[in-house]
Amino acid sequence: MLESESKIFKDERILNPEYLPELLPHREHQIERIANNIYPASKGRSAQNIFIFGGPGVGKTASVKFVFRKFQEFSDRVKTIYINTWDYSTSYAILTKLVLDLGFFVQRRGLSKDEVMERLIEALKKTKKSLIVCLDEVDQLIKKDEKSLYNLLRLDQYVDNPIGLVMISNYRDIFINVEPRIKSSLDVEEIEFKSYSLQEMKDILLERCKKAFRLDVLQEGVILLCTNHAVNKGGDVRIGLECLRKAARICEEENSDKIKVGHVKQILKQVGPVKLEIMRKKLEGVEKNIVELLSQEKEITSTELHKKYVEKFGKITQFGLRKHIKHLEGIGILKSKVSRKETRGRKYFISLIKCKKFTT
Ligand SMILES: Nc1ncnc2c1ncn2[C@@H]1O[C@H](COP(=O)(O)OP(=O)(O)OP(=O)(O)O)[C@@H](O)[C@H]1O
Ligand SMILES: [Mg+2]
Known part of the structure; x- marks a missing residue:
């Protein structure tokens, strides 16, 4: 064994919240619904807009990215673009990103919004692909620049390409106060992501652990303790992953061969709701x-x-x-x-x- 190799980890990156697993247990049904709504676009027909909602860390983003990855692998007629509207919160920023991700050039500054819109329309006409855009944390966009949603919803009036929006939020009622003209063009299929049960959370963490850790390094009870903590703190899978990562670090510091229940107990207090921290940092x-x-x-x-x-x-x-x-x-x-x-x-x-x- 190389000196730099870990005694406990096979691949530590698997525990990163950004890591997109090959399997998303207990989200098969939601993944199928998302895919079914997008599928017509891969045949050049119009896609159904989708609205996904549910608490933090219940697999909304991961499921959409999972479906997008599959469409990118298996269909060259559809282009999927993922946008977190915390990071792209104005029409201008979003339209520019769309043009660039479609593979066309546009200056990031100096153009008017209408000019960028024209570039996007040109780009769509040239690619002839269907476009599916995910607007994650879409409530941010509605609060900051509601009109940009309207622009995107209207886009298919200018081009023949099928265009679909997948919108994600923690809150169910984000469209209640939007302008009537936006509401009337929304026409979304709603998909709810309910919180995971204890058993479901355990299955999910277990699956991640199988890929992340070497065989038999987890003492019995470790996963259950992390599962309990994640469920009690609001049901965010990231909390469970964070517990595992932190416990593993203590285990490595002690140069121990096994992650023990005691290691987890030492770090439990340090791991709270992570979504708030993520939002605050932004x-x-x-x-x-x-x-x-x-x-x-x-x-x-x-x-x-x-x-x-x-x-x-x-x-x-x-x-x-x-x-x-x-x-x-x-x-x-x-x-x-x-x-x-x-x-x-x-x-x-x-x-x-x-x-x-x-x-x-
Ligand atoms: N069913 C699952 N199987 C495997 N990993 C999962 C599952 N559900 C969630 N995860 C993992 O949990 C973490 C958080 O998931 P994700 O980012 O999709 O949450 P989210 O619902 O979008 O939360 P938020 O509302 O905070 O953005 C990611 O690492 C993701 O891979
Ligand atoms: Mg998310």
Whole structure:
């Protein structure tokens, strides 16, 4: 055995949340539904738009990427493009990405939105392929630039290529307040991803472990403990994976041959809901600053928060700050409550959310 080789890992990368497994146990049914809705596009017929919703870490993104990978492997008539709208949150950014991913050139700056749209239409006419676009975390897009969704929904009026959208969100009701013209062109097939049961979570982690670890390195009870923790902390598979990774690290530090229940127990407290952390890391500017201030407080009124904000980060109006607070509340990063006792005006108490509950 090479010195750099691990005694316990066969392939540590398998435990990465970004790793896309060959098998997604207990999502066969949802995967089939996604594929069936996209399938007509691979024959040049129109695709059905899809809306996928469910709590964090229940395999929504993985299932769509899984289906996309299969279509890319087996059909040259359809082009699938995955976009996380946390990273591409404006029409301009999305349209540019679509043109580039279709294999055509477009400057990233300097053009108007209409010009980029024209490039996209040209690109689609040239490729003649069907286009399936996944808009992951689509609630972000609706909040920031609702119109971009409208542009995408209308795209097939300008080209003959079949175009389908696969939209993903943690929340079921994100379309309730969108403009009527967007609502009327939505026509989505809804696919719910329910939380995994204890047994399902165990099967999923077991499957990952088989590929990640060498034979017999897991003491009995290790997977069950990680499973329990993941389910108790909201059902995100990433929590289970993180427990396994952290326990493995302790095992390696001790130069032990087996990951033991004791190793897992040592790290359980350090592993909480990971989705919130992921979302917080993606925040920028004012919103990042707000979270930084709130993380030092248990609860704070909006007036106090404004004062502290100005002291630390510089000028911003109360109204401007409130807009960002509302957005952070909408995406589940913080909560605010109104005091009823005040006679002169109402007070808003704001605090960070520690453990998000998803109600699907
Ligand atoms: N059925 C499954 N089989 C194997 N791995 C799974 C399964 N479901 C989820 N996972 C794994 O769990 C992790 C999180 O999954 P995924 O990113 O798809 O969650 P999600 O539902 O999109 O969550 P979020 O709403 O937070 O984006 C990934 O590593 C994924 O591979
Ligand atoms: Mg996801």
